[in-house]
Amino acid sequence: MVVLSAEQVRAWDNYTMEHSPISSIDLMERAAAACVDWLEEKGLVEQQQFYIFCGKGNNGGDGLAMARMLEAKGRPVDVFIPEFGHLGTQDFQLNLQRLHQTNVPIHFIQPGNPLPDLPSGIIIIDALLGTGLNRPLEGFLLELVEHINESKNAVISIDMPSGLFSDGTTLPAKAIRSAYTLSFQCYKPALLLAENAPFFGVVSILNIGLLPQFISGITPVHEVIDHEMATSITRPRPLFAHKGNFGHALLLAGSLGKVGAAVMAAEACLRSGAGLLTCGIPMVGMNILQTSVPEAMAIPIGEDIISESPDDLDRFRAIGCGPGIGTDPATAAALAIVLKNFKQPMVWDADALNLLAQQPQWWEELPPLSILTPHPKEFERLAGNCSNELDRLEKARRLAMEKKVIVVLKGHRTFVAMPGGRTYFNLSGNASMAKGGSGDVLTGILTGLMARDYVPDQAAVLGVYLHGLAGELASADHGMESVLARDIIAYIGPAFVALA
Template sequence: MKIFSAEQIRACDAYTIHASGIRSIDLMERAAVKAVEWLTARFDTNTLFVVLCGAGNNGGDGLAITRLLHRQGYGAKAFLLKHAEHFSADCFANLQRLQQTGTDLVELLSQGMFITDIPPHIIIIDAILGTGLNRPVEGWLADFIRHVNQLPNRKVAIDTPSGLPADTVPVKEAAVVQVKETLSFQFYKRSFLHPEGGRFAGDVHILDINLDSSFISSTHTSYETIDDVRQWYEPRNPFAHKGTFGSALMIGGSYGMIGAIALATHAVLRSGAGKVRALIPQCGYEIMQTAIPEAMCATSGEGCLTEIGGWEGMQAIGIGPGIGTDPTTVEAFTSFLEACKQPLVIDADALNILAKHADLLGKIPAGSVLTPHPKEFERMFGAVPDSMAQVEHARAQAMRYNISIVLKGHHTAVITPEGACWYNLTGNAGMATGGSGDVLCGLIAGLMAQGYEPDVAAIMGVYVHGKAGDLAAAALSQEAMIAGDIINYLGNVFLEIADGRFL
């Protein structure tokens, strides 16, 4: 799904109005109907709603929602905040419609007024400010939002939480309504996908209001969500053999860290690679041969890797899980980068070696996939003010070095060499456990071994990894799941993708 900026969303609205031959208030009504459908599907008619409306079009949505809820037998009342000198045309029109339905259904709040004594069981709908916000909220309106946040009521935002910018993260201490759910029309707002903004939006639900599909398909954006990987999925040829699905080499491990490379190697196998080999230090040989009998095993060094060889002829190479930063390993890694020209999957301590030896960044083979978490990225490429700035910095580095960067987080961002950014929507907090990243490294390498382009392998790998984590958490709980559980559920995800059931 494409992620449009606030300006692009306004253009899409305008194009839809023109192409469909409808009025802007008709599109507003369409959005209100979809929001009310969502609300009435979840709350029975005994539910009471307070709808907070602003003077702009988001407030018009709220007024229309109040009217539609009332018509369906729900108790609903709107409070219209006069925070601007004039109401927008559609907001004013919906105010008149609501007043015609019942004068007691709406109350105007002037500057300095607040709402009090709202029983905690009443649902508060936030329709004060929309995506047109271009500066932090100030004055009475900021105080009003902070007052609303102190109320214990369940809160639902219409399109976006009031005070939250669409295209940037909010400034520190910004006044933003904190809600349990956000009903976003047609698109994700980019700020929802970053921790600084997402913490206000709660669970985001996308409501399709039938904006013009030709505008959406023809309008460029560098940002998308990963929500359908079938476009890349290649079903297996029944006449294939193990050589058809490629050979993968996983390089890593050191004394006390053999588990990391074992998890990565196991993930390669579960991703579908035909033949898998692990290059590890001698101290991990028996562990690997016992734990992962399906993988071939070669050794170098005793407690850490001292040479990296045997990679020629491999369709995919992953390096880093458990590899450590011993000087002899650093030397071996440096020599390997100078010799190897095919795309790699680089993770964990291999990233830390790159951070300590910046001259090696220019030696990373084109097309490689780097999988840092935010701190690892910062050590390699420098600090930035916030997570959205970090994604922009990652886009610049991906284009500079012709690599893909998997910037791990709640909504992992996959950055391609062209600067495209794909936000992942699968995964959960239970995956914040040791070894989860090693599994991802192996999964991406396994997909590359089967012939998927590195950037596609990264996008698919991140989606499958997160989805397997979701299935594991559903079965075991977020608290109890471990990295090996993610591997155990990879097969379920591939079954869903092959059958199309995950949609």
């Protein structure tokens, strides 16, 4: 699924109307019907009453059509229209005429007059602005939005919460705080940004039948990694394969007090299908690792920290490094040797990234198409401070292009930036994964997929989706609060099954 700007979505609407027998008013009818169908599917049509707030644009026209449809189902509906002295769009006016032929009460809200009472228990439908906003809310509209937010009633926004900019960050401006957002046909960038989450709530993308041929002629802002994309990448294991067919991976991980990071990355690597795994760890972790993950081989490369580089790096198909290694100068010296002697793409995480930030000359040695998996703070050490989330994503894209690496910026909607400029938001995963060790598991998964000869861009896309899907499956059984990183590992297998 693509992620489009507001302008691109409007162009998609126009393309559909030009190339199929549907008018703009009928497309509006289709959108309103999709929203009412969603309300029915969620059992919300049986609620006692709806208050629908409609601006005078096409988003407001959607709201008027919804009011007519809900009234036809026998539901009490009131419509509220802020009055600014202009008529509104043509389709808004036509839907207003249609609504006048029903028994739906229509209230025009005048600036300076008291705002409507919002009794508890009603559902508020926000159809004020949609994707049409081009400046922060102010004046009467801001007052109305704050009034709705203060009511504590459940709000469902149509296409976009009013006040939210479709194509980027909104903070510090105000917007409707929605419980649900029903957006049409595809995600808009704002609906994937964590800092906007208090405004958009739970997002549902409703198909309103826009012609798919339009997509082939445009460049999307981003794409999303969904089940369909991950399934298309997944490869079955050949029936007559042996362990050598699935590669030999090396993990450089762990230090005194952080051997658990090595254990989790190692098991995740093997659960991801690597044929062989060697772990380069300090001597302090040898017994722990070989007891916890007996399927992995281990070589000691230091006492309490990694202070040496393994020999004969050419025998490894993929290397992952960073979980729990610390930033001691001796560890940095060992990584510098690895960089000098291994020229295939690697997976770098955690303290390996912190060392890279301290050693900028390493960028020249880092193999192209290596996968870097920073969380936001690690990323800012690499790329500098970011003013907001959109700035961080743009810097990730630029870093990927300039350094010819793949940046996997971890978060609720993990962002993947490719060297060629393509970018993706991952749709799998949930808040159960916000625990220490989850990133170590991702490093293991990515390293295992690279060892299996998935090309780096496919390994990154499949790896982040598989990681999130395993977290979802784990939380379904253990509950959101109680999932541990070890549980994510245990559900990598079921996640592969779900993608088969």
